[in-house]
Amino acid sequence: MDWPAFFLSLRLAAITMIILLFIGLLIARFLAWRQFRGKALIEALVALPLVLPPTVLGFYLLSFLGKNSWFGHLYEQMTGDTLVFSFSGLLIASLIYSLPFAVQPMLRAFEAIPKKLREAAWCSGLNRWQTFYKIELPLAWSGILSGMVLAFAHTLGEFGVVLMIGGNIPGKTRTLSIAIFDRVQAFDDQSAQIMSLVLLIFAFVTISLVFLLNKRNS
Amino acid sequence: MKSLIVQLENRKGIPLDLNFECEAGKVLALVGPSGSGKSTILRSIAGLFKTERGFIKCHDQVWFKSDQRIFVAPQQRHVGIVFQNYALFPHLNVRKNIEIGMDATCVSSLEDLLSMVNLQGLENRMPSTLSGGQQQRVALARALAREPKVLLLDEPFSAVDQVTRRKLRLELLELIRKLNIPIILVTHDLDEAAMLGDRLCVLHNGTGLQTGTPDDVLRAPATAVVARLMDIRNLFEGELVDQDQEKNTSVILWEDIKFEAPFQRQIQKGSKINWSIPADKVLLHRRVNPSRGVRENPVSGQIIELVTISGISNVIIALDSDQRVKLHMDLPPHVVERNALKVGEKISVSLLKDALHLMDYSHSSSR
Structure with missing residues (x-):
């Protein structure tokens, strides 16, 4: 068992989940209630990572975050560090890669709240923030939690994008799924088995949790 | 205020x-x-x-x-x-x-x-x-x-x-x-x-x-x-043929019958009009002991529909002068019983002058 890889995966998944909670809430609420031209295009863009091959996403991110890109250059000037083959680069990639997994359940949950409930809250004197935490949040919480759990689980298991952006640097960018690949390459089947089992159990628990939440909500 | x-x-x-x-x-x-x-x-x-x-x-x-x-x-x-x-x-x-x-x-x-x-x-x-x-x-x-x-x-x-x-x-x-x-x-x-x-x-x-x-x-x-929006059932077209402010009377021509209605200042003599009467202001002539009101805008016809809903009997009459024209009348059920009204019966009614209401003509108002 590669414990540093395990903890790196957990750290990456947890931070991604927390950041995506806020980004997801913003995007989901925006898409659920606003009508504007080109809405379908934005929705497609948010959902794109669902169908895009991870290597394609990884390739574009590599070009965008690399030393020779303006963004990569700016980042290096500001921090003295590079984005590719670093934890920060992995985090940016994970945020994009897991975005639809966080947004979709949240979006469905917010869409299910009738507009009249929010209007009734406003007419009862609740401001937008009070309406959010007194009405929207309690009604959408299972969708929000589903989104967080899915984002966490999806980040934990990602492989292609991580390999493209982060490579395989122990303690820095080697996640559990990379470690499994690494162990198989080295004919260390026993370690690969243990780590695979950990991921399998974890994936089963999280997906059961999501189904349980959905059932309770309906 | x-x-x-x-x-x-x-x-x-x-x-x-x-x-x-x-x-x-x-x-x-x-x-x-x-x-x-x-x-x-x-x-x-x-x-x-x-x-x-x-x-x-x-x-x-x-x-x-x-x-x-x-x-x-x-x-x-x-x-x-x-x-x-x-x-x-x-x-x-x-x-x-x-x-x-x-x-x-x-x-x-x-x-x-x-x-x-x-x-x-x-x-x-x-x-x-x-x-x-x-x-x-x-x-x-x-x-x-x-x-x-x-x-x-x-x-x-x-x-x-x-x-x-x-x-x-x-x-x-x-x-x-x-x-x-x-x-x-x-x-x-x-x-x-x-x-x-x-x-x-x-x-x-x-x-x-x-x-x-x-x-x-x-x-x-x-x-x-x-x-029409207020579901006034008796809404018809006609012509304003005469006006007399002193007698508070307008004379309208409808289906070759002349009716008296209250004087209406806004409408010009000789112009086409719409007119209405509430269904409860159509007065049934009693068959025995006819009352004095029988001379007020009388029309006769045949009952083609009679339905009692929540204490009011809705009677629809097809006019003798033109069977296609239908007049609605609301009556208390006991009046229907006392006068033995049935579908197919011939009756005569009065359209109470003061209840007649004249309006400027507008298209698609005939029923």
Whole structure:
């Protein structure tokens, strides 16, 4: 068992989940209630990572975050560090890669709240923030939690994008799924088995949790 | 002083062009078919919809003035609104649904509100466990919790069965008498509008066609369109052939018969008109001992339909002069019995002169 890889995966998944909670809430609420031209295009863009091959996403991110890109250059000037083959680069990639997994359940949950409930809250004197935490949040919480759990689980298991952006640097960018690949390459089947089992159990628990939440909500 | 003044104008999307006023303690009923903009008007008053142009003032406070870019947010308007289907918060119990809008400045307590709408003992129930009538009461209590300056009711009885509806209407009537604020009721049910409204505003495609007491609007619709929207069954075309102001008489020609109607200043002699008569102002001639009124605008015909619904017998007569023309008459059931009226019987009736109402002619009004 590669414990540093395990903890790196957990750290990456947890931070991604927390950041995506806020980004997801913003995007989901925006898409659920606003009508504007080109809405379908934005929705497609948010959902794109669902169908895009991870290597394609990884390739574009590599070009965008690399030393020779303006963004990569700016980042290096500001921090003295590079984005590719670093934890920060992995985090940016994970945020994009897991975005639809966080947004979709949240979006469905917010869409299910009738507009009249929010209007009734406003007419009862609740401001937008009070309406959010007194009405929207309690009604959408299972969708929000589903989104967080899915984002966490999806980040934990990602492989292609991580390999493209982060490579395989122990303690820095080697996640559990990379470690499994690494162990198989080295004919260390026993370690690969243990780590695979950990991921399998974890994936089963999280997906059961999501189904349980959905059932309770309906 | 008027308590609520509303002037709205909108061209894009939902067309609106109307203005009305409502005094404190009075009920103004907005009536019209679906799609006539009724709910949008309520939403505009509540601050949930902004029309292109308009002016809304409640007591001394201006809520909306488009030319000065004044728009007060719904939270600051203190409007009580009962939505169609109520929009209760499904995750909160009755108590919390009502209390959510209350703050330290509220004088009335939760207990007062609950007893006001007959909901005592249900404060810990969830909305999904309540009947339609109980949900409506919660919605009403929630609307009244903030001591609103205006009460807006959007089809408040549409989601309950008929028996409950009758009971709730009476309860609401009692409650309205205690409230000293303007109340705007949106409904497509004309009986409801006439029962609860001190005044009616008839809407069509977002335009206010006529505002008046239910009695005025029903007896003297401004146009054939209003008459049709108010479901006035006896609406016909004719010609104004003579006028005599001194005798307060107009003579109209209809189906080769000449009738007398009250004098009508606005309409020119010789012009085409629409005219109407309420179904309860068509007088049946008794077969034995005919009364003096038999000479007043008499017509005869054959009964082709006779139905008694909730204590009123609706009789439809096909006229002898033209079988295609049908006259509606409402009678108490005992009159039907005493005169042994049956489908197929020949009868004669009088159209009471003072009940005849003349209107400017408009197309597509014949029935």
